[in-house]
Amino acid sequence: MDKTILETLSNKGELNTYDLSQELSADHQAIVGAMKSVQSLGEVICVTQKQINLWVLTKEAEEILSNGSYEARIYEVISDDGSSQKSLMNLFPNARIGLNKAMSLGWLRIEKNSTGGDPKVFKKVDEIEDRTKSVVQKIKDGKVKDIPDATLKELKKRKLINAVIIKSFDVTKGPHFTTEVTKMETELSPEMLATNSWKEKKFKPYNFDSLGIMPSSGHLHPLMKVRAEVCQIFLEMGFTEMPTNNYVESSFWNFDALFQPQQHPARDAQDTFFLSDPENAREFPTDYLEKVQKVHESGGYRSIGYRSEWKLSEARKNVLRTHTTGVSARMLYKLGQMEKFKPVKYFSIDKVFRNESVDATHLAEFHQVEGVVADYDVSLASLISILYSFFSYLGIKNLRFKPAYNPYTEPSMEIFTFHEGLKKWVEIGNSGVFRPEMIKPMGLPDNVNVLGWGLSLERPTMVRYGINDIRDLVGHKVNLQMVYDSPICRLDSRLY
Ligand code: PHE
Numbered sequence: 001m002d003k004t005i006l007e008t009l010s011n012k013g014e015l016n017t018y019d020l021s022q023e024l025s026a027d028h029q030a031i032v033g034a035m036k037s038v039q040s041l042g043e044v045i046c047v048t049q050k051q052i053n054l055w056v057l058t059k060e061a062e063e064i065l066s067n068g069s070y071e072a073r074i075y076e077v078i079s080d081d082g083s084s085q086k087s088l089m090n091l092f093p094n095a096r097i098g099l100n101k102a103m104s105l106g107w108l109r110i111e112k113n114s115t116g117g118d119p120k121v122f123k124k125v126d127e128i129e130d131r132t133k134s135v136v137q138k139i140k141d142g143k144v145k146d147i148p149d150a151t152l153k154e155l156k157k158r159k160l161i162n163a164v165i166i167k168s169f170d171v172t173k174g175p176h177f178t179t180e181v182t183k184m185e186t187e188l189s190p191e192m193l194a195t196n197s198w199k200e201k202k203f204k205p206y207n208f209d210s211l212g213i214m215p216s217s218g219h220l221h222p223l224m225k226v227r228a229e230v231c232q233i234f235l236e237m238g239f240t241e242m243p244t245n246n247y248v249e250s251s252f253w254n255f256d257a258l259f260q261p262q263q264h265p266a267r268d269a270q271d272t273f274f275l276s277d278p279e280n281a282r283e284f285p286t287d288y289l290e291k292v293q294k295v296h297e298s299g300g301y302r303s304i305g306y307r308s309e310w311k312l313s314e315a316r317k318n319v320l321r322t323h324t325t326g327v328s329a330r331m332l333y334k335l336g337q338m339e340k341f342k343p344v345k346y347f348s349i350d351k352v353f354r355n356e357s358v359d360a361t362h363l364a365e366f367h368q369v370e371g372v373v374a375d376y377d378v379s380l381a382s383l384i385s386i387l388y389s390f391f392s393y394l395g396i397k398n399l400r401f402k403p404a405y406n407p408y409t410e411p412s413m414e415i416f417t418f419h420e421g422l423k424k425w426v427e428i429g430n431s432g433v434f435r436p437e438m439i440k441p442m443g444l445p446d447n448v449n450v451l452g453w454g455l456s457l458e459r460p461t462m463v464r465y466g467i468n469d470i471r472d473l474v475g476h477k478v479n480l481q482m483v484y485d486s487p488i489c490r491l492d493s494r495l496y
Contacts, residue, residue, distance in 0.1 A: 001026075001034035006179040009045065009171060018052050018168035022142070028166065035169060040204060041184060043174040052166040055144060055152065061136045061160040069132035070098025075107050075123065082120040085110065101132075136160060222473065222482075223367060225489040226461040227349050230369055233393040233491075234347040239371065242327050244350035249321035250281030251314060256292050257329040258408035259437040261306045262314045266322065271355050275318035282316075288333060289315075291441035301436040320353035323454065324370045325408070329438070332450060335374060336443030343375035349457060360469045367457035374450040380411055380433055383451040387415060387431060390453075394460060395491045400425060408438045409452065429455035464489060 004024070008015050017035055021028040038045055057065070067073060074088060074095060089095050099121070102108045109124045135151055138144070139161060144152070155161045184204040185192075192198035220228075231241070255267055266272065289312075299305030321327075331346055352368045373386060384401065391399055401413040409432020416425040431453035439450050458470055465486055467473050472482070 001030060002038050002181050003179070005031070005034055005038055005171065006044075006177075006181065009173055009177070010179050014170065014172045016050065016168055016170050018166055028168070032169065035171060038181065040207075041181065041202075043176045044178060044181075045174045046172045048170045050168050050170050052168050054164050054166055055139050055155075055161045056164055057136060057140055058160055058162060061139075061155075064133055064136055064160065065140065069101075069130050069136075070094045071101035071105060071107065072098075072128060072130040072133065074098040074102050075128050078108070078121055078123050080123070082111065082122040084118045085121050086118045088121060132160075219484050219486075222465050222467075222486045222489070223457060223461050225486065226464060226491075227367065227457055229489045229491050230349060230394070230457065230460075231347075233390070234371065237345070237390065237393070239345040239347040242324075242331050242346045242348040242370075242372075244324055244327050244348045246327075247320055247351060247353070248275060248318050249326045250284070251317040251319055252281065252284055252289070252292070253329055254319055254321050254323070254326040256296065256310075256315045257333065257438065257442075258325060259295065259435055260407040261296065261308075262310060263308070264407060267314075269355065272322055273320040273353050273355050275320070278318060280313075280316040281318055284315075285333070288441060295437045295441050299437070301440040303435075303437045305437070320365075322354055323352050324348050324350055324368045325452065325454065328370060328372045328452060329442075332372070332374065332434075332439060332444065333442045336439070341445050341448060344373070346372040358471070358475075360471065363458070363470055363474055366474075368454050369457050370452070370454045372450060372452045374444065374448060376445075376447050376449075378449045378451055380413075383413075383431060383433060383453070386451065387429075387453060391415070391417070391428075393491070396428065401431075404430065404432075406430065406432055408435055409433055410435050415453070415455070428459065429453055464491070 005015070005020070008020060017031045018028055020026075021031045024031075035045070035047065039047055064070075068076070070092075073092065077083065077088070077091060085099075088099060092098075099108070103110070105128075107123065107125055107128050109122050111120045111122060113119055132155075135147060135155065138147060139155075152161070156163070182202065184202045186204050188198060188203070192201065234241070251267065255264065256262070260266065292315075293310045293312075294300060294305075295303065296306050296308075296310040298307065327348055327350075328346065331344075335341065335344060347370060349367060349369045351365055353365045356362050356364050358364055371386075371390065373382070375382075387401075388399060391397070396417050398418045400416040400418075402416060404412040404414040406412045412430070412432035414427050415429040415431055417428050418424070419426045431451070434450040434452055439448070440446075444450070458473060462468070462470065462473060465473075467482075471477050472479070
């Protein structure tokens with residue numbers, strides 16, 4: 001095709017890509033592609049863009065070309081002694097239009113039946129000229145110039161033609177015009193370097209506007225995209241990621257270490273998945289376990305405890321972790337065991353499991369985003385301040401806090417934000433200052449407080465990607481095309 005373009009130019013001196021495509025009955029885009037590849041050779045050709053306004057025939061017009069216009073068809077079928085109007089109407093789908101048109105052209109006349117029966121249609125002229133058909137033929141032949149605008153307008157109104165705009169190119173010879181196209185090199189090879197042949201070669205310039213090929217696999221799920229973004233926010237705020245690579249947790253770390261009473265309803269089989277194999281966890285730090293037992297049964301650290309028997313058998317039960325706060329407990333325990341305390345900021349984003357019935361907003365497994373800050377003399381005010389900055393990085397500015405209850409935090413606050421779409425305040429997280437009953441047995445110093453918060457990853461993801469039913473995001477009903485098509489996630493506040 002490159003050659004055809006150059007040879008046509010050499011013979012005629014100029015060409016238009018669209019006209020050439022018509023002449024050769026070739027695809028216009030293929031000619032434009034070839035023209036662009038010649039253009040990239042340097043100054044072989046000069047190109048200017050030209051917009052061509054074209055009329056194309058609709059299916060109906062194509063039909064008129066082969067069968068005649070509706071008005072002509074009606075005219076043709078009328079017998080010399082007249083035809084019944086009713087029978088004409090049933091001849092073909094647009095017969096009524098044809099009759100009206102033929103009437104207005106003065107080709108026919110209708111005679112009402114004096115006895116009240118069906119009117120009869122008679123020919124009024126001996127001969128007709130099917131102008132509609134001939135003008136449609138003219139358009140097909142590209143002879144639009146001779147057709148008055150009013151006629152074109154009428155044909156468009158009759159849905160016989162449509163306007164299309166074609167971007168074509170006028171091409172003329174360039175300063176370095178030649179019909180000898182040497183293919184430009186696309187790669188510098190070791191041989192070219194060794195033989196010095198690269199000096200004579202012409203190299204194809206890079207096209208920085210071309211789009212990359214869409215990878216056919218390996219797309220990240222939207223949840224993972226949002227996770228990467230949230231993870232980045234925590235890292236930028238100086239947080240360290242906690243190891244959350246255990247879906248199975250002992251009740252001890254999941255509940256007891258968090259001062260959650262053994263009779264707590266959340267520990268019920270209704271809310272928690274218990275494991276049958278291995279049913280029980282075996283290893284616990286003994287010293288610490290005794291302290292946990294004591295704080296549950298009789299208190300300490302100015303607490304009176306739950307004053308009921310604490311059973312190791314209950315603490316040993318393995319569960320699918322119901323939150324990642326068990327991991328926070330393990331990390332805080334480790335911190336308490338260090339010789340010298342040093343402030344930390346931890347985060348994690350990972351899966352948790354709850355024995356819930358699944359609906360549009362609930363799943364039995366979801367992701368929890370968790371943050372923990374342990375420092376000297378931090379307070380509820382510090383927590384509020386940290387939450388403001390954390391959520392503002394997520395693009396959420398309007399926060400409200402509501403007192404809440406968690407067995408392991410006091411005070412505890414649910415976090416709300418105003419949802420512009422729903423026009424109401426919606427809960428987006430839970431937070432609090434960890435209780436002395438939880439952190440003191442771990443060995444953390446007296447003037448150290450620990451702040452924590454948690455939220456689901458699914459909710460911001462659904463908001464970000466406009467997904468209303470969580471089952472369209474996770475699970476067996478997910479449309480994989482959704483995963484393929486979802487753009488990368490940039491949270492609004494981070495778009496600077
Ligand atoms: N574990 C809490 C939840 O599952 C979140 C939380 C973490 C609350 C830390 C307070 C402190 O909702």
